[in-house]
Amino acid sequence: MTSRAGRPAEESDLVDVDDLLRAYEAPAAADQPVVFGTSGHRGSSLDGAFTDTHIAAITQAIVEYRAAQGVEGPVFIGADTHALSAPAQVTCLEVLAANGVAALVDADGGWVPTPAVSRAIIRFNRGLPIGGAQGDGIVITPSHNPPRDGGFKYNPPHGGPADSDATGWIAGRANDIIAGGNRDVKRSRGVTAEPYDFRGEYVRDLGSVLDLGAIRASGLRLGADPLGGASVDYWKLIATHYGLPLEVVNPDVDPTWRFMTLDWDEKIRMDPSSPNAMASVVARRADYDILTGNDADADRHGIVTPDGGLMNPNHYLAVAIQYLFTHRDGWSPDAAIGKTLVSSSMIDRVAASLGRRLWEVPVGFKWFVPGLIDGSVAFGGEESAGASFLELDGSAWTTDKDGIILALLAAEIRAVTGKSPSALYRELTEQFGDPAYARVDAAASPAQKARLGKLSGSDIRADILAGEKIVDRLSAAPGNGAAIGGVKVVTENAWFAARPSGTEDVYKIYAESFRGPDHLAEVQAEAKHIVDAALGS
Incomplete structure (x- = not known):
């Protein structure tokens, strides 16, 4: 049988959203505990692994954890376009309210990408007086996972993913709460939360991390495909606010993601680094000088060029590093290049040529957080198309992955160098070899x-x-x-x-x-x- 990978989704591939939402309200399955991976708790209500019971228990556990850590400020709440994200946000807000925790949600009732939550936390805590009550965040997203899934993760006051000590405690406490029938959960029904302009604040700050003037003056034809995710309205505002020649290629949002092409396993998955998931985007590469994609919470990036198609994430990371460390005069000369140990050794060779220290860490973006906060690591990247880097002056931008700035960086690279990232990677292979x-x-x-x-x-x-x-x-x-x-x-x-x-x-x-x-x-x-x-x- 011929694989349908890379072909448009069919009706039989689509999740029944009504079934998904009904299952969310059902009791949690006894054999489906809370399990925090590197990106929080994920699962589907259809398997009894992501339900109201789970989210109420996790939120109560987060309330208790942050109190034990002395975190007394607001919680910044973000949610993506997965169908389970909306009811999970309601559950989360009801538990926070009953516990007297202030929550900040999108002022327009819209979706909030992961990097916008990280940026909001950093921005808020940076402006606090000494001894002020710090804020933290919750992001409701399973990232690029299929439409049937939900996800829930905690970002402490540093703005990045919680470390394993925190997630281990939260998961353990949440499972204890569930075992006790959720009797320890405090909850108020029908609450409202305080509004916060996630989109406006994030977009207005972009000039501190990118050379948007060079992009605007370049006259490049730019395209951005949110892949039906939370970045859709961000890209619209970026284009208008900065006067960029940028088109939102597909502005549609549909919880079934019927417009996607199927991934390698014939599932709908919003992975911007997958040639199969990005097949319809790559098909339009000749229409743009730079064409990009993001996953549902915009923490990952995909870069498409007319002369190279969809770039391998390792290839783009190497190009981004070579460019940034030769075009960011405000960065400390001692700031390191961060990579996960399963990322390409092309990065090692680029780092050596730049005379920069390489900081190699285990898999997981959480390891980059301390260095991004204090500026000792100027760039942190993963082989799975996740990265972030410092502001122009060497300050922290985000401490979670930011697929939006990595997509815009591709346009800056093309505007400033006159060459596509694909062409620049070919130059790197001529210098260092072709792995x-x-x-x-x-x-x-x-x-x-x-x-x-x-x-x-x-x-x-x-x-x-x-x-x-x-x-x-x-x-x-x-x-x-x-x-x-x-x-x-x-x-x-x-x-x-x-x-x-x-x-x-x-x-x-x-x-x-x-x-x-x-x-x-x-x-x-x-x-x-x-x-x-x-x-x-």
């Missing part, structure tokens, strides 16, 4: 996954990987010494990293080779043997 990068999965039992998560670099006995001497065996990130939950093995021209999946009986093998696709295939094959040997398979 092949891929991720594959390998079968693993729950016991094997548990062992993998605790492996030490010294457990790797191999000396050679795909014909090259192994020069490093890592189980902790070089940048901050934090455990990576797996291992990374490095040679002069290649590397692989193995990490257990949190949802499936597989482990993920990320690998890259500067010696081409054939050598990459060797690396991947030998990586499985090396890891299986370390696991005792």
